[in-house]
Amino acid sequence: MPYRLLKSIPALVLLLSSVAAAPLAAQEAAQETGQPAAAEAKLPSIIVTEAVKKPLTDRIIATGSIRPIDEIYVQPLVEGLSVKTINVDVADEVEANAVLATLNDDALLLQKSQYEANRAKAKASVAQYQAQVIEAQANLDDATKQRDRTQKLNQSGTSTVSQLEQANAQVDVARARLNAARQSVAVAEADVNVIEAQLADVELQLARTGVKAPVAGVVSAKNAKVGAIASGNGDPLFTIIKDGAIELVADISESDIQKARVGQKALVTVAGGQREIEGRVRLVSPTVDQTTRLGLVHIEIDPDSGARAGMYGRAAIIVDETEALALPLSAVTTDRQGSFARKVEDGVVRQVKIDIGFQDGGFIQVLNGLQAGDVVVAKAGAFVRDGDHIAPVPEKAAATKGAEASQ
Numbered sequence: 001m002p003y004r005l006l007k008s009i010p011a012l013v014l015l016l017s018s019v020a021a022a023p024l025a026a027q028e029a030a031q032e033t034g035q036p037a038a039a040e041a042k043l044p045s046i047i048v049t050e051a052v053k054k055p056l057t058d059r060i061i062a063t064g065s066i067r068p069i070d071e072i073y074v075q076p077l078v079e080g081l082s083v084k085t086i087n088v089d090v091a092d093e094v095e096a097n098a099v100l101a102t103l104n105d106d107a108l109l110l111q112k113s114q115y116e117a118n119r120a121k122a123k124a125s126v127a128q129y130q131a132q133v134i135e136a137q138a139n140l141d142d143a144t145k146q147r148d149r150t151q152k153l154n155q156s157g158t159s160t161v162s163q164l165e166q167a168n169a170q171v172d173v174a175r176a177r178l179n180a181a182r183q184s185v186a187v188a189e190a191d192v193n194v195i196e197a198q199l200a201d202v203e204l205q206l207a208r209t210g211v212k213a214p215v216a217g218v219v220s221a222k223n224a225k226v227g228a229i230a231s232g233n234g235d236p237l238f239t240i241i242k243d244g245a246i247e248l249v250a251d252i253s254e255s256d257i258q259k260a261r262v263g264q265k266a267l268v269t270v271a272g273g274q275r276e277i278e279g280r281v282r283l284v285s286p287t288v289d290q291t292t293r294l295g296l297v298h299i300e301i302d303p304d305s306g307a308r309a310g311m312y313g314r315a316a317i318i319v320d321e322t323e324a325l326a327l328p329l330s331a332v333t334t335d336r337q338g339s340f341a342r343k344v345e346d347g348v349v350r351q352v353k354i355d356i357g358f359q360d361g362g363f364i365q366v367l368n369g370l371q372a373g374d375v376v377v378a379k380a381g382a383f384v385r386d387g388d389h390i391a392p393v394p395e396k397a398a399a400t401k402g403a404e405a406s407q
Contacts, residue, residue: 043391048344049331049378051370056324058358060259060317062297064250066270068309069282069300070242072215076230077208078103083226083237084209090222093244094213100238101224103209108202115199122192129184136178143167143174211237218244220309244303247282248313249296257295259319260284266299271312277305281317319358325372326363332356333380341370342377342384344392349377351386 081103088100147167153159211230221239224230230237248268252260262284267276279301288295299315301307332354333340343352354369370376377384378395 043347043389044384045393046344046349046384046390047378047395048375048392049328049395051325051327051341051366051372051374051376053323053372054326054363056322056326056358056360056363056365057318058259058320058322058360060252060256060319062248062250062252062256062299062315062317064248064296064313064315066246066301066307066309066311066313067249068220068241069245069247069298070215071220072213072217072240072242073236074100074211074213074238074240075232075236076103076211077232078108078205079231081105081107081209081230083224083228083230086222086224086226088219088222088238090219092219094217094219094240096213096216098213099210100213100219101211103211103230105206105209108206108209112199112202112206115195115202119192119195119199122188122195126185126188126192129181129188132181133178133185136174136181140171140174140178143170147171213238213240215240215242217242218303241309246301246303246307246309248279248299248301248315250299250313250315251292251294252297252317254288254293254295257284257288257297260297260317265318266315267318268299268301268307268313268315270307270314273306277301277307279315324357325366325370326360327366327370327376328378329359329362329364330379331376332364340380341366342380342386343370344375344377344390347389347392349384349386349388349390 084102084104086101088094088098094100147164147170150159150164150167154161154164211224217240219238220241222237223235224237248266260281262281264281266279266281268279269276279299281297282300283298285296285298297317299317307313327341331341334356337353339354339356340351341354343350352369355367357365357367359365375392384390
């Protein structure tokens with residue numbers, strides 16, 4: 001071994017001895033001054049929150065379009081007449097039987113005059129035939145008397161058989177004329193009835209030249225134009241929203257539709273609006289679309305709310321309102337095995353299984369697994385495991401510190 005290396009070994013041993021003795025000296029010095037020998041391991045600070053009872057609301061969120069509950073189409077009841085006047089416009093409120101428009105009735109008035117003249121003529125014919133009946137009856141009576149006298153004379157031998165036969169023939173002729181006159185009266189009276197029916201039809205058409213609203217409501221569309229020929233085969237002259245009633249027709253999932261019931265309260269907001277409009281579920285569809293798996297729910301809303309048919313709307317249907325135990329959504333973890341929370345007891349994290357109910361905003365209902373006042377990790381995704389020791393920091397205190405730090 002080289003001489004220089006052997007000479008450096010004692011110095012190296014002395015250096016190692018001094019390094020090993022330094023911690024011991026420091027420990028002795030610390031004991032003399034009263035300080036701990038080593039700092040305790042620092043625990044991680046984790047934000048925690050309490051399970052508390054609070055008011056919760058179970059809601060069904062639905063979106064759709066606002067539509068009229070009942071739309072009434074107003075068509076002309078008389079064909080082929082032109083529109084003479086229009087009395088209403090879109091957005092006007094109308095009462096039942098209000099005249100919305102009138103049709104030109106000149107042709108009908110002319111036709112009525114003709115029928116009235118024909119009726120007068122037919123009645124005159126009836127009177128003439130009735131006079132013929134009276135005349136025929138008198139002739140029959142006279143012929144009957146002549147036959148009776150001839151028959152008596154024949155019995156006494158004064159009259160011949162030929163004269164008696166002639167008298168009988170005259171009676172038969174007079175009776176036939178009477179029957180014919182009576183039939184003529186019946187025909188004439190039938191003619192009068194036909195004309196009366198035609199006249200009544202014209203009067204009905206004249207009454208229908210006023211296009212009336214069948215129900216009260218709001219005019220939502222107007223296709224009538226002055227001078228245009230009104231026809232029942234074309235577009236309706238007017239469209240009326242019955243009583244102005246409107247509803248939100250919204251789609252909801254097949255799972256939510258099972259909770260929807262007629263009469264449930266709903267809060268509706270329309271596109272571009274911030275105010276909530278109160279409504280009621282009027283109808284729940286008995287079927288679900290097999291392709292989209294969605295069903296329809298009809299929510300009636302106040303027509304004076306400012307909403308209009310055709311608007312897009314969003315509704316929160318109130319299924320249930322209760323006071324129940326709740327946790328923030330961030331404090332719950334859900335997987336295939338169920339739902340879990342990280343309960344903190346004496347600074348130790350324990351994972352517990354819980355049963356959850358419905359969600360209300362940022363909170364979720366806890367049915368089983370926790371009691372009011374239990375402390376859990378506020379964020380389920382925090383890097384803590386079952387059995388870890390932590391330094392719990394209440395959520396409110398953490399929020400206060402954060403606010404002070406931001407200032």
